[in-house]
Amino acid sequence: MSLTWSGLPAREAAFTEHMTPEQMMxxxxxxxxxxxxxxMGAMLQLGSAAQKVGPLTDSIRQHGYQPEVxxxxxxxxxxxGYEAFHVSGHEEPGHPLHGVPAKQAGTALVRALHESGHSAPxxxxxxxxxxxxxxxxxxEEEPEPDFPGKGVTYYHGTIGEHGTDDAPDHIEPASAHGQGVTFQHMTSPDHAYATTSERDAWDYAGKKFDRQGTEGHHVPKVYEVRATGPVEADPRWDDERGMSRNTNENDHRSKHPFEVVREVDPPEHIRDFYYSRHYNRD
Incomplete structure (x- = not known):
């Protein structure tokens, strides 16, 4: 079999590599x-062109691989990382791969080279x-909505187990956590409370200890917290009863929970007065 074509596209050497069939595979x-x-693979990859691989293999085995043929x-x-073979110069009617799409023809030609035993580059x-x-x-991230009290450092005084990391994630209004209000005449169950004064927070923690923490291993604790919603100054007067609520001017409240940032280390006077009985047991 002798096939020739003319007018094939010229390729510059700079764009040509020499590869053996093994390297192609x-x-x-x-x-x-x-x-x-x-x-099954031949049917999926080559379709009807699979039957044309045999004659092409025989021609390469008999005459050697000739690109122009x-x-x-x-x-x-x-x-x-994707690669694909294809062929040009197979458009003539006498070519075994005539009518085969260029990509399928490329797969068929490499398979024929490999099966023919051709080893030269x-x-x-x-x-x-x-x-x-x-x-x-x-x-662009949408900025968080601004609200009164955002970015302010607050403190919340309470009690907790000595020697444990029992800090809650949030300080919730009493109506949310369902545990009741510690200072019923001073606080509303619909609000969470905090103060901008760390000293006042320790005073409140001490008061809660005196009311609820004398039994067991409770000690006063203070958490640094931040607001998650609008905050207002805690009213110092009870409008309904016309009396002072005995709160501090740094006290604030919010209908939204305060997020706990960290537990504050107790000052020396708190540690000496409230923690001594626990430290002495260690």
């Missing part, structure tokens, strides 16, 4: 060729393709 595009060697091999390499026109990168969309 070892790359990513070679995986498709391997799949096309089984009956058997077709010019091309290899597309993308920068994401063959010219392969390599095209490197750089994929267009999609622009990274920058989503």
């Amino acid at each position: 070892s790359g990513p595009a070679g995986k498709v060729v391997h799949q096309a060697k089984s009956p 058997h077709g010019h091999l091309h290899l597309t390499r993308r920068d994401d 063959a010219p392969v026109h390599v095209e490197h393709v750089e994929l267009k990168k999609r622009p990274v969309v920058q989503h």
